[in-house]
Amino acid sequence: MTEVSLLKVQNLRVSYPIHSSILQRRIGENMAVKDVNFTISAGQTVGLVGESGSGKSTVARTIIGLEKADGGRIEFEGRDITQSTRTELKALRRDMQMVFQDPFASLNPRLSVQEIIVEPWLAHPDVVPKNRRASEAKALMDRVGLNPDYASRFPHQFSGGQRQRIGIARALALQPKLIICDEAVSALDVSVQAQVLNLLDDLKQEFNLAYLFISHDLSVIEHICDRVLVLNGGVVVEEGTPRELFENPQDDYTKRLFAAVPVIRPWLNGASSKPAGTIPRY
Amino acid sequence: MTTAPTTSAAPAMTKARRSRWGVHTRTLVPCAIIALIAVGAIFVPVLYGYDPLRVDLADRLKPPGSVLPNGSIAVFGTDQIGSDLFAQMMAGARVSLIIGAATLAIAGVIGVLIGMLAGYYGGWLDTVLMRVADIQLAFPAILLAVLLAAVLGQGVLNVIIVLSISNWVVFARIARSQVLALKDREYVEAARTLGLGNFHIIFRTLLPGSLPPILVVGTVELGHVVLAEAALSFLGVGVPMGTASLGSTIANGVQYLSTAWWISTLPGVLLLLLVLATGVLGDAVRDRLDPRLRSL
Amino acid sequence: MTEQLVADSRRAQSPLLSVRDLQVEFTTSAGIARALDGVSFDVQAGETLAILGESGSGKSVTSQAIMALLPKPAGSIVGGSILYDGIDLAKEPVSRVRDLCATDIAMIFQDPLSSLNPVFRIGDQVAEPFRRRLGMGKKEALARALELLKRVGIADAERRISNYPHQFSGGQRQRIMIAMAIALKPRILIADEPTTALDVTVQAQIMRLLAELQAETGMAMILISHDLGVVADSASRVAIMYAGRIIETGGIREVYDHPQHPYTKGLLDSIPGAHAMGEPLRPIVGSPPNLLDLPAGCAFHPRCPIAVPECRAAVPSLREPEGAALGHHVACIRAEEVRSHD
Structure with a gap:
């Protein structure tokens, strides 16, 4: 690949301070991310898998600017984000957006759907002129598969999957080049999850989006990602295409992780521990 | 997620029962009561030609419904110096309402602003502002009132200043705790990732979310403020002599409770009605601000 | 203990738990929601039934109805029966059902942290059923608790028995919950999304533990989940729920390999x-x-x-x-x- 990478993360290090319980004095730090390196090219989907405490969410939050890096570089189109000024960062926000995990918590309950989708344009007024915002918001709703007639409804009137579509519409509003999906489909029911995954796939084709896809669900990662990084203890232990990792994991941790993934029909590959031919009763 | 019907149904039930009683009723009835008191406070003293300094010893301590020598009927009786109690109550309500509303507005705005800034920025700003609040709490309001009265003299404005100074802390604390609870919510983080500035996040995202409990506290505080004003007036550092307030009327009547119960009781009932109406109104307003109930 | 004998002989022919035409309604502001509408299933001793469904399908309401855990007063059983040991749990008062559930029907939940009391040592919490139900002394009960904790795979149990819930990881807390659930040798274990909050490697361990315990004790298990994969290895039968009804049920291989409901x-x-x-x-x-x-x-x-x-x-x-x-x-x-x- 000769193309310039969209996002380049080098030696990223992030820690959380530990405060003493009474005096709130800093007594140490908890290294959430120790040393993470990877790149994302335009239009590429990179997956970050790992279990809780692996640091995968911290990586995402640091890239989007919700946490501060302690060391290393995060380059977006060649510019180092960690050294950027506030105004530079604000400009970067346009190109980088995030879809959050919890479709119930990530939408302001006091704003209507239209207000939620218009909000990004309040921060970046030049993206869409004022008089076209309402119609553009409705167009976005339509694009993500929501009925534009519901623009004045509130988040609580939608189901989980529909809310996640609202979150995606909001992320799309600034026409970003990279969308970070932090467990974006984990809270959804499986039938709805598939709809949202397909939507993300379609949008990727249409807008040449790159995704950083964070999930604990390996089957989701396998489905949507071009490359996968396995994170354990704040370090990338293995990297490769999903096929390489699923079929021939090298690292011990990766092997254990993939072996634990539940199989839908364990009897098909002879992995079942259940005696065959149990008589079904009703 | 998996228990969706149950977890959402339980709180929905209590909400439902409240809303069935009618957000409309709960808004309109207190509004009507407050409006009635306000109208009375504006016009009744004028119509009665109420003069707080007039002393008419012949008409002292007449029970409600008495016919006075000048032929008029004192519906609520007269007080210890022969003033018509109804007119005096309404004049008192006027002062109490002005002091209450002004104090809440000043203390509320200052307190909420300080609390939100402290909660949002944290760090040394939070430490400094909240220590100031602690010091303020430790300093008795009465002492402050005496001090201010000594410096500025007695007056309604001074009472408002004193009560504002002693009440902003309540608003600051509740606003701060609300901001602390809300600022790490995903939707607030989402606003940050959109590139929205601190000003927008504080006033457009956090403030609306923090408002409901603040409103409820505000309505409770109205009662406190009116009572505090009564206490200050009782001690002679509140509204000056010759300005009737609900508090001073109640205070004056206390020593006549056994012989002329109405002097303290009737303004007390009016005060109760006022506090109750604002309390219910605050609750209803909170529900109206809740989008989950707006659709019902 | 004669009751036990009678029950044992009955178990041979009839199912351990028989849910018949169960109907549960929730009263909400917008009207009455029928969360369960005519749900019927049987559970035999020693078998595992998986109840699968998405949010709102009624799978968790089913377990709540059996355990008399429906949120009152919003939710109530309006029809049908839950027959256990000749007793209709749907008709019994809540206190009686709870009593029975304490010994015969146990349940583990999705979130073990909120099910454990944060201010008591886990040893005391695991020992509590022994002391309350079996009237054991403190020492004896703690010894039994230690045994149980070892059985569910808490490493270094002798030392950790005096730790508090927050000192354990999510997987360990779920193990502790399982220890409490099986303490009195229940005949039915209901596991409501037991691994949903856990990491995938821990999930596999917990599912294995449950399967082992079932093989050891011969108890019946009802696994409630939204995840078709998690239950595939341990369940023999499956009931798929949609909008408060069971829409497909049968042997798990048959249902997964040849689904007949769209x-x-x-x-x-x-x-x-x-x-x-x-x-x-x-x-x-x-x-x-x-x-x-x-x-x-x-x-x-x-x-x-x-x-x-x-x-x-x-x-x-x-x-x-x-x-x-x-x-x-x-x-x-x-x-x-x-x-x-x-």
Whole structure:
């Protein structure tokens, strides 16, 4: 690949301070991310898998600017984000957006759907002129598969999957080049999850989006990602295409992780521990 | 997620029962009561030609419904110096309402602003502002009132200043705790990732979310403020002599409770009605601000 | 203990737990939601039944109804029966059901942290059923608790028995919950999303532990989950729920390999990884229905790819379609078509 990478993360290090319980004095730090390196090219989907405490969410939050890096570089189109000024960062926000995990918590309950989708344009007024915002918001709703007639409804009137579509519409509003999906489909029911995954796939084709896809669900990662990084203890232990990792994991941790993934029909590959031919009763 | 019907149904039930009683009723009835008191406070003293300094010893301590020598009927009786109690109550309500509303507005705005800034920025700003609040709490309001009265003299404005100074802390604390609870919510983080500035996040995202409990506290505080004003007036550092307030009327009547119960009781009932109406109104307003109930 | 004998002899012929036509309603501001509508199933001793469904399908309400844990006063059983040991739990007062549940029917939940009391040492919490129900002394009860903690795989149990819940990881807390659940040797264990909050490697360990314990004790298990994969290894039978009804039930291999209800088939098709890579998923269109406003007839028909006008006419009841294996029941008038599309 000769193309310039969209996002380049080098030696990223992030820690959380530990405060003493009474005096709130800093007594140490908890290294959430120790040393993470990877790149994302335009239009590429990179997956970050790992279990809780692996640091995968911290990586995402640091890239989007919700946490501060302690060391290393995060380059977006060649510019180092960690050294950027506030105004530079604000400009970067346009190109980088995030879809959050919890479709119930990530939408302001006091704003209507239209207000939620218009909000990004309040921060970046030049993206869409004022008089076209309402119609553009409705167009976005339509694009993500929501009925534009519901623009004045509130988040609580939608189901989980529909809310996640609202979150995606909001992320799309600034026409970003990279969308970070932090467990974006984990809270959804499986039938709805598939709809949202397909939507993300379609949008990727249409807008040449790159995704950083964070999930604990390996089957989701396998489905949507071009490359996968396995994170354990704040370090990338293995990297490769999903096929390489699923079929021939090298690292011990990766092997254990993939072996634990539940199989839908364990009897098909002879992995079942259940005696065959149990008589079904009703 | 998996228990969706149950977890959402339980709180929905209590909400439902409240809303069935009618957000409309709960808004309109207190509004009507407050409006009635306000109208009375504006016009009744004028119509009665109420003069707080007039002393008419012949008409002292007449029970409600008495016919006075000048032929008029004192519906609520007269007080210890022969003033018509109804007119005096309404004049008192006027002062109490002005002091209450002004104090809440000043203390509320200052307190909420300080609390939100402290909660949002944290760090040394939070430490400094909240220590100031602690010091303020430790300093008795009465002492402050005496001090201010000594410096500025007695007056309604001074009472408002004193009560504002002693009440902003309540608003600051509740606003701060609300901001602390809300600022790490995903939707607030989402606003940050959109590139929205601190000003927008504080006033457009956090403030609306923090408002409901603040409103409820505000309505409770109205009662406190009116009572505090009564206490200050009782001690002679509140509204000056010759300005009737609900508090001073109640205070004056206390020593006549056994012989002329109405002097303290009737303004007390009016005060109760006022506090109750604002309390219910605050609750209803909170529900109206809740989008989950707006659709019902 | 004669009761026990009677019960044992009865167990030989009849199911341990028999839920019949169970109906549960929730009163909400917007109306009455029928969370369960005619749910029937049997559980035999020693078998594992998986109840699968998405949010709002009623799978958790089923367990709450059995354990008398329905949130009062919003939710209540309005019809049907829950027969356990000749007693209809649906008709008994809550206190009696709870009493019975303390010894015979145990339950573990999704979130072990909120089910454990944060201010007591876990040893005391695990020992508590022994002391309260069996009247053991403190020492003896703690010894039994230690035994149990070792059995569920708490490493260094001697030392950790005096730790508090927050000092354990999520997986360990779930192990502790399991220890408490099996303390009094229940005959039925209901596990409501036992691994949903856990990491995938821990999930595999917990599922293995549950299977082992079941083999040891011969208890019946009801596994409630939204995840078709998690239960595949341990369940022998499965009941798929949609909008408060069981829409397909049967042996798990039969149901997974030859789904006969379009919803089940759609669920299986929605799972990523079940496809060739790079191919789009085949999700079920639309959203799960609102229980307050269920579509007429079959609740699934608006999302169903093979719906016909008759689907709107009546709610289909469970039946054994032609060509289906014994015990495979489907609530769909076009079940045969689903199979032929296979």
